[in-house]
Amino acid sequence: MYNLVIKDLKLGINRMFFVFPALLGLLMLIPSWIYFLVPMYFYWITVPNMFNNFKTQNDMMFTSMMPVTKKDMVKARVAVIVILEILHIGFAAIFGVIHDLVYANLNIGYQFFAPSMGFWGLCLVMMAIFNIILIPMYYKTAYKFSVPLILATAAAMIYAGIVQWVGIENKSMSDIFNVTIAEHIGLHASILAAGIVLFAAFTLTAYRIAVQRFLKVELL
Amino acid sequence: MLALDIRNLNKKYPNFELKDVSFQLEKGYIMGFIGANGAGKTTTIKSIMRMIQTDSGEIRVLGKNMAEHEIELKQEIGCAFGGIDFYNRNKIKTLTDVIKRFYKNWDEAAYSGFLRRFKLDENKKIIELSTGMKVKYSLALALSHGAKLLILDEPTSGLDPVARDDLLDLFQQLVSGGEISILFSTHITTDLEKCADYITFIADGQIVNSAEKEEFKESYLLLNGSENELSRVKDRMISYKVNSFGFTGLIRSQDFDPSSGIKAATPSLEEIMIYFAKKEPAYV
Numbered sequence: 001m002y003n004l005v006i007k008d009l010k011l012g013i014n015r016m017f018f019v020f021p022a023l024l025g026l027l028m029l030i031p032s033w034i035y036f037l038v039p040m041y042f043y044w045i046t047v048p049n050m051f052n053n054f055k056t057q058n059d060m061m062f063t064s065m066m067p068v069t070k071k072d073m074v075k076a077r078v079a080v081i082v083i084l085e086i087l088h089i090g091f092a093a094i095f096g097v098i099h100d101l102v103y104a105n106l107n108i109g110y111q112f113f114a115p116s117m118g119f120w121g122l123c124l125v126m127m128a129i130f131n132i133i134l135i136p137m138y139y140k141t142a143y144k145f146s147v148p149l150i151l152a153t154a155a156a157m158i159y160a161g162i163v164q165w166v167g168i169e170n171k172s173m174s175d176i177f178n179v180t181i182a183e184h185i186g187l188h189a190s191i192l193a194a195g196i197v198l199f200a201a202f203t204l205t206a207y208r209i210a211v212q213r214f215l216k217v218e219l220l
Numbered sequence: 221m222l223a224l225d226i227r228n229l230n231k232k233y234p235n236f237e238l239k240d241v242s243f244q245l246e247k248g249y250i251m252g253f254i255g256a257n258g259a260g261k262t263t264t265i266k267s268i269m270r271m272i273q274t275d276s277g278e279i280r281v282l283g284k285n286m287a288e289h290e291i292e293l294k295q296e297i298g299c300a301f302g303g304i305d306f307y308n309r310n311k312i313k314t315l316t317d318v319i320k321r322f323y324k325n326w327d328e329a330a331y332s333g334f335l336r337r338f339k340l341d342e343n344k345k346i347i348e349l350s351t352g353m354k355v356k357y358s359l360a361l362a363l364s365h366g367a368k369l370l371i372l373d374e375p376t377s378g379l380d381p382v383a384r385d386d387l388l389d390l391f392q393q394l395v396s397g398g399e400i401s402i403l404f405s406t407h408i409t410t411d412l413e414k415c416a417d418y419i420t421f422i423a424d425g426q427i428v429n430s431a432e433k434e435e436f437k438e439s440y441l442l443l444n445g446s447e448n449e450l451s452r453v454k455d456r457m458i459s460y461k462v463n464s465f466g467f468t469g470l471i472r473s474q475d476f477d478p479s480s481g482i483k484a485a486t487p488s489l490e491e492i493m494i495y496f497a498k499k500e501p502a503y504v
Contacts, residue, residue: 003321010318011307062306064271066322067294219271 004068004076005083012054013080017046020086025091028099034093035110036160038125042088043130043153047081051138051145060142062107066220071211078135078207093120109179113167117187118177120193122163128195128202130156134204139210142217221283223369223401225245229267229277236425238263241277241419247368249399250391252412252433253405254489255422255498260302261392261405264422265373268403270301274360281369295323298362300355302374308346315346323365334360359390360385363400370394370402376411379478384408388415410476421491423496441476442487443469459498470495 022039027033039104054060063073096115113119130152137148176184222244238260245251249456255261266272270290279286281293288343289472307315312335320326335342338356340349349357362370376384392415394400406412412419412433418439420430429436443453446466454460454470460469470487478484487495 003318006321007318010314011310057285057307058304059306061271061304065294065299066319067291068322074413216273217354218273219266 001072001076004063004072005079007063008076008080009083011058012059013050013084016055017050017084019090020046021084021087024088024150025095026094028095028115029102031099031103031106031108032110032112034164035096035115035119036113036123036126036164037114037127038092039085040157040160041086041147042127043134043156045082046088047134048145048149050084055145058148060219064220070214070217074207074211074214076137077202078131078210079209081131081135082203085131085213089120089123089127091129092123096120111163111168114181116177116181116188117185118181118191122160123190123193123195124199126160127157128157128199131199132202133150135206136209136213139214139217142214142219221247222280223282224403225269225278226246226264226281227278227280229264229279230275231267231272232275236263238258238274238425240268241267241422241425241427243427245401245403245418247282248395248403249417250395250402250404250415251420252416252489253403253417253420253422254407254409254412254493255405256407259422260425261407261422262373265299265403265405268371269294269297287315289340290390290415293345295325295365296364296368298359298367298370299499300358300372300375302351302355302372302377305346305354305386306493310341311343311345313342314348315362316342320365325366327364330455331360331364334363346355350378350383351378352380352387355379355387356390359394365446368381368400370400370404372402374405374406375404376406376408384411385414391415407493409493412489420497437486437489437492439473440487440492441471441473442491443467443471443476443482443484443486445482447478450479452486457496461498466471 020041024038027038028035093115099115106134113122133155134148134152137144137151167177181188224245225281226244227242229238231238236258241260241264243251251260253264255286263272267274268281268286270286282296284293286293289459316331320328321332328402338360340353340357340360346354346357355372359370375376377388379387384436389409391404395402404416416433417432418431421436427438431439440458443457443460444466447462450460450462453476455474456471458470458472470492476484
């Protein structure tokens with residue numbers, strides 16, 4: 001499995017996509033921006049490019065000639081997706097902390113979610129939704145990715161849109177996420193923990209369904 | 221010992237079917253796997269590599285069941301698909317660095333030796349290699365991880381005659397030690413006339429014949445005769461062509477009566493393939 005991850009990191013994914021999360025994290029420094037957009041670049045740019053490269057470079061046939069199991073092929077690919085997701089959210093969170101330090105003495109009003117632990121929990125749920133749709137759907141064929149990607153992206157964006165809309169419309173939620181963050185640190189930590197649990201559970205479920213499907217796929 | 225033992229392989233697709241495919245390759249020999257485009261060569265090879273799931277049948281590699289020992293046996297198999305590139309924008313050394321991690325018997329010294337022998341520059345990108353060099357790179361990888369069975373799907377297609385001859389000589393050198401065996405699919409039969417020890421012929425998803433090369437060729441006869449003579453053998457012929465001089469056609473040696481007076485000669489592999497292709501699929 002480890003060798004397959006190394007294969008994807010060295011051959012399958014352009015190095016630019018490992019620099020991207022750090023560059024895109026800089027968007028967190030824009031005051032009062034829609035920060036939900038920052039991790040979305042992962043599935044807008046990184047995922048389509050990555051999957052397209054796997055397809056054009058005949059990765060599936062290349063890998064299937066190696067002494068590896070189909071289960072490990074899926075496990076490694078899911079691991080790579082998770083690594084990139086964590087990089088995107090991780091760098092965004094780091095720049096979120098820098099954002100707080102830079103703007104600590106400025107009275108910035110937030111219309112959309114401010115960077116906070118709870119917000120990163122909501123972002124992890126967004127990635128969880130993305131994974132549970134993309135991964136099992138993709139492994140029905142292991143080469144057609146357009147429809148799975150469109151559906152997963154749409155679902156993740158609809159979730160983000162609804163959560164953000166509630167965050168604007170609902171006064172108490174808006175206060176908890178934008179004004180009284182420090183006073184609700186326990187709640188924020190709980191949302192983050194719930195986000196981590198949901199992300200892990202959805203991704204693991206996606207992996208298990210994907211393995212079952214991939215075992216039936218014929219590499220033509 | 222058998223390097224490859226395939227028995228009663230079946231695989232049904234909506235428009236194509238592998239039917240009871242069986243053949244055996246002795247260790248230390250080259251087997252040419254011939255058939256027209258779409259005959260089932262690649263499907264059989266993909267079945268051996270377990271890239272597709274067969275409906276029934278058994279594949280044994282070096283005495284072990286492939287279904288039960290897939291990972292272990294893939295350490296002993298070198299596989300190359302002609303005309304299909306992988307990560308062709310990467311340099312040879314980058315690709316090798318990734319590939320060698322998968323093989324427990326990787327021999328770096330042997331790999332360096334093969335690079336020198338095949339005149340491969342590690343700093344070249346895959347896309348910069350000629351078709352022949354790509355095959356040689358695949359062989360260098362396979363031989364460096366100690367592959368005992370080389371499965372090559374159309375490795376000589378797209379090669380010029382010089383590169384092809386060079387590669388065929390190399391195949392013969394590789395098997396000369398008796399340890400390495402090669403299954404080599406092609407529709408370019410002249411390649412097999414030069415280097416194959418055994419021939420397996422597949423047509424319309426079924427094995428027509430699998431035998432030692434000369435025995436394979438001698439099991440058929442190419443007949444030449446007048447139109448009157450044709451009427452005497454027509455029913456027993458695999459197929460024939462009629463021209464202004466009479467007819468030319470292929471017949472199984474066992475179906476031919478030498479006392480008939482019709483001129484008969486041993487056909488080439490190409491002639492066997494051509495006349496089988498002319499036959500109605502249902503009778504193959």
